[in-house]
């Protein structure tokens with residue numbers, strides 16, 4: 001029946017991270033002892049103060065449709081957050097709350113992209129960026145990087161990738177999957193290039209901003225020349241361990257916010273009202289309230305870098321944020337291990353699943369075909385066991 005489906009859906013790739021997670025779940029259901037390091041979500045419970053705000057909202061009978069772009073007091077909390085954390089000034093008319101940052105990104109793509117437009121994706125990039133650009137009938141254009149440049153692109157590469165068709169760049173720092181955080185100077189150098197091309201819009205995805213290990217994340221919109229053409233995307237999923245609550249938001253030019261509001265009004269309406277109330281509690285809390293999670297991720301990052309660093313063939317950068325390591329494993333390409341031919345990152349990832357019962361995600365879908373993504377949002381014991389299994393599988 002595939003030919004009955006729209007070209008739109010037929011051209012859409014399946015999310016590689018969700019596909020691997022589904023495969024891991026399937027194997028677990030068959031009784032296999034799988035350690036899943038494939039998904040991008042904190043292994044913490046949502047903090048109690050946020051849960052209590054949600055319970056209060058239920059008891060206060062928050063049960064009707066909210067405004068499409070979010071409750072006014074949630075928008076106020078978002079405005080205060082943008083000022084406090086990013087030095088950004090937004091008015092309520094510039095804010096739209098959505099069902100996860102994923103919807104925020106999809107909204108932006110749908111309201112800005114036309115067929116034939118090109119979307120620049122500094123690689124590695126989050127898997128859904130290319131799919132969302134394709135849904136917007138645009139062409140994703142990768143700007144490659146490698147571990148040798150700490151997975152960062154240069155201004156010269158950006159300049160070279162721009163064509164008259166370039167409409168947007170999707171930028172993400174701290175980065176999923178590499179964990180890399182661009183410095184303010186690096187942002188400014190990229191902005192210098194964009195200043196020469198006033199018709200290019202920037203989607204700045206800052207969802208991992210609070211999960212950093214000392215280097216503070218910067219915002220594209222904090223550069224004066226970029227403010228009017230940057231849409232800042234953020235959400236509560238990662239920093240507040242609220243992946244399932246599904247709240248994301250944007251701050252951006254009013255005309256873009258208005259268009260997102262219009263689109264959302266025809267597709268989902270306002271985001272879940274209880275989750276919106278809980279998000280107010282999350283955003284109004286001092287950042288120190290979530291520090292225990294960041295500290296734990298920091299400890300695990302150091303541990304997994306230390307353990308993986310001892311395995312021959314694993315080339316590692318030091319991620320400054322997020323909760324992933326992204327080793328370059330191309331040293332294994334062309335080898336045969338335990339009957340598995342390893343010619344690409346997918347082969348290696350499938351080998352780890354088959355021989356070590358470890359679920360990771362191949363770098364191909366992130367635009368980095370030499371790497372695999374390993375999430376360390378798992379317990380210390382699980383991480384130690386996982387690395388020891390990888391070592392044994394490779395022995």
Ligand SMILES: Cc1ncc(COP(=O)(O)O)c(C=O)c1O
Nearest residue numbers: 040100101102126176235237248
């Ligand atoms: C870089 C990046 N942006 C956006 C999202 C989506 O966030 P949400 O769960 O709020 O839709 C994710 C989730 O994995 C992500 O890694």
